[in-house]
Amino acid sequence: MTPESFIQNKASEAIKAIYGTEVAETSLQVSVTRKEFEGDYTLVTFPLLKITRQAPDVTGNAIGEWLVSNVPEISAFNSVKGFLNLSFSPVYWNESLKAIAEAPDYGQLPSTGRRIMVEFSSPNTNKPLHLGHIRNNLLGDSVSRILKACGNDVVKSTIVNDRGVHICKSMYAWEKCFNGATPQSTGKKGDHLVGDCYVAYAQMEKEHPEVIDDVHKMLVDWEKGDPHVRELWAMMNGWVYAGFDETYAALGITFDQVDHESETYLLGKELVQKGLKEGVFVKDPDGSVWCDLTADGLDRKLVLRGDGTSVYITQDLGTAERRFQNFKLDSHVYVVGNEQDYHFQVLKLILKKLGFDWADQIYHLSYGMVELPEGKMKSREGTVVDADDLIENMYLEAKKTSEESGKLADISPEEKDRLYHMIGLGALKYFIIKVDPKKTMLFNPKESIDFNGNTGPFIQYTHARICSILRKATVAFGPSDIAADAQPSAKEVRLVKLLDLYPGKVAEAGAALSPAVIANYAYDLAKEFNQYYHDTPILKEENEAVLKYRLELIAVMARTLRSAMGLLGIELPERM
DSSP: OOHHHHHHHHHHHHHHHHHSOOOOGGGSOEEEOOTTSSSSEEEEOGGGHHHHOSOHHHHHHHHHHHHHHHOTTEEEEEEETTEEEEEEOHHHHHHHHHHHHHOTTTTOOOOOOOEEEEEOOOOBTTSOOBHHHHHHHHHHHHHHHHHHHTTOEEEEEEEEBOOSHHHHHHHHHHHHHSTTOOHHHHTOOHHHHHHHHHHHHHHHHHHOTTHHHHHHHHHHHHHHTOHHHHHHHHHHHHHHHHHHHHHHHHHTOOOSEEEEHHHHHHHHHHHHHHHHHHTSSEEOTTSOEEEEOGGGTSOEEEEEOTTSOBOHHHHHHHHHHHHHHHHTOSEEEEEEEGGGHHHHHHHHHHHHHTTOGGGGGEEEEEEOOEEBTTBOOBGGGTBSOBHHHHHHHHHHHHHHHHHHHTOOTTSOHHHHHHHHHHHHHHHHHHHHHTSOTTSOEEOOHHHHTOSSSSSHHHHHHHHHHHHHHHHHOOSOOOGGGSOTTOOOOHHHHHHHHHHHTHHHHHHHHHHHTOTHHHHHHHHHHHHHHHHHHHHSOSTTOOOHHHHHHHHHHHHHHHHHHHHHHHTTTOOOOSOO
């Protein structure tokens, strides 16, 4: 039971006892007390005046006096102009902490019975993953974890954009310029080699614009099933898939469902034919097919080229229909950058026109781009931060920072290596995830690895510090050591209040599709622990009951930090 629902329940009892009237608990308005007033939570009494037929303060005082007299969890109150501010007693906070300590999966919300698909990553097979892809992957993975914690059945999916003009550009350049080069002959990861081909093609087209006609012919030949084009396509895509798998493994990313545009674009073509028959689409004299959205305040949208080849939205239409049908989805979240806002507005509108009511359950998690101090990244110019290089550099930065601390002398080389990976990846993930998804962000690797401030390593170090204290403890402790009559300090009450907020933060993050909510909650919790640890003796406490209380309190904090950071896909070490 949350503090809000607890007060709703007890206030409802008070109203019935005082005024003889039953009110629905959920109709009572309760919120956290504003900082300028004394109290923990506030009950709004204005809506009750029609029942009490008394002035606001008289009503507030009557309910407050009943609660203090009859509810041991409430110790004091003050009524200010229609707002009843209530203070919880130590009994409430002790019972709350004990309930948290005994909950096997604290923060996991009840099942909703809903199935949600989250599509993310969705790379093109003409280049390796880069920093922009990392933000997409980390957001998609974390949102999936959070939605699952919110009680949903979550399906993590990706669609690999493995066909189209952009893929043919890399294929064309490889044939013309790369002399049969392979990952084996060059010693390069396959996705990097194909990315080099894409950059080389951009230069070719700049010098010889007419080559685009050859590329379009290659795409037509691909759709016709030309054996040579298909063989080249399969070989180069195979190189890229192997490279992607390595990068995903390094990031800790997995998928439940992997679709390929080469397998789904025909589904979209079938929908286009259906839409033509139903008058949703029109065919122009050149054979191209369009959806006229001008009456909806948009423009005409191409859904099939004049040569019969499909465009991005063609496969999106077909893939969406198949997913909702096959997976019995209640909703679908697409994690895609904000440069595609218009695309998803059009996608939903066309699906509605095709008669799919579930189009209203499509959500576009639109996120801002990742920029560098030097400016924007451009794949075709080769000015991107490669994901593999970035992951390796974060590992090296973590290794350097950790070794400078001099605290790992008694740890084995294997454990050190795992720790450096954990810290480097934690720094990268947290630095990106802590920013609201809608905001464009500037990425600075050196800032992200800092062991102080709002960073992943700071939270990881806080967890390791708690684990160190618990290892040194010489007494056994557990939830039963949280006695109802214990007298926690103001700082300890502050910590329990923060712990109490966790399920609400999970719900808030799920509703907003924003892992940043969890990231900043974890930082607040870590920051409060460090202040508490600085001001409060734990292992030096001579009163055994107080010692056990404090040990169990920080053990619950460590577990909550692990849970919160786990929702971000970040591991917390026990030693640093």
